[in-house]
Amino acid sequence: MYENNGEEPPEFLRRHTSDAGPGSLTLDEPDMMAQASRAGLGLAYVGEWMVADDIASGRLVVVLSEWTPSCPGYCLYYPGRRHMAASLRAFVDLAREIVFRNCAKAS
Numbered sequence: 001m002y003e004n005n006g007e008e009p010p011e012f013l014r015r016h017t018s019d020a021g022p023g024s025l026t027l028d029e030p031d032m033m034a035q036a037s038r039a040g041l042g043l044a045y046v047g048e049w050m051v052a053d054d055i056a057s058g059r060l061v062v063v064l065s066e067w068t069p070s071c072p073g074y075c076l077y078y079p080g081r082r083h084m085a086a087s088l089r090a091f092v093d094l095a096r097e098i099v100f101r102n103c104a105k106a107s
Helices: 011-016 030-038 052-057 086-106
Strands: none
């Protein structure tokens, strides 16, 4: 059951909450993870930038920080297919070139 100091639950919880009792909630969308965590439904592994205001205000706290090393820079997720589209291949190559160029300048 959702309980959050009398506040209205987030939209996705209104659609997916039932009276079935306790259970697990698995999400694959970072915004929903952050909303669920704000609602007190558990932990969320999201980018710190997404919840920086919540952390600063004390609504959320960082846990397990020693197990979550910082990852400066960017992450690019794409399907690991054998035959990547030419446009995606060009973008991945350009992104790598820019990152390596910037790293070389910083050294």
